[in-house]
Amino acid sequence: MGLEAIRATRTVNEIAQDFEVHPAQVAQWKKEIQDQAASLFDTKSGRKKPAAPAATDADNLFGEIGRLKVELDWLKKKSGLSQ
Numbered sequence: 001m002g003l004e005a006i007r008a009t010r011t012v013n014e015i016a017q018d019f020e021v022h023p024a025q026v027a028q029w030k031k032e033i034q035d036q037a038a039s040l041f042d043t044k045s046g047r048k049k050p051a052a053p054a055a056t057d058a059d060n061l062f063g064e065i066g067r068l069k070v071e072l073d074w075l076k077k078k079s080g081l082s083q
Contacts, residue, residue: 005030 004015005026012030016023 006033 004010005012012023012026016026019026
């Protein structure tokens with residue numbers, strides 16, 4: 001929807017009506033795309049910046065899962081609902 005608004009082949013109101021959203025939402029998406037478009041090509045040497053390793057996100061999530069499991073086990077034990 002945001003890309004259609006940038007192309008300007010139709011009005012924001014027409015796009016919003018087609019996708020059954022508020023025109024302000026389409027305008028917001030259009031603005032976000034325009035604001036972030038420049039960052040797609042930001043580099044010093046003309047090459048794209050390397051993406052952050054996905055392993056860090058996965059490691060963080062697995063760590064949080066472990067902490068939550070320990071908390072859950074402790075709460076089950078304290079409440080008498082242990083397995």
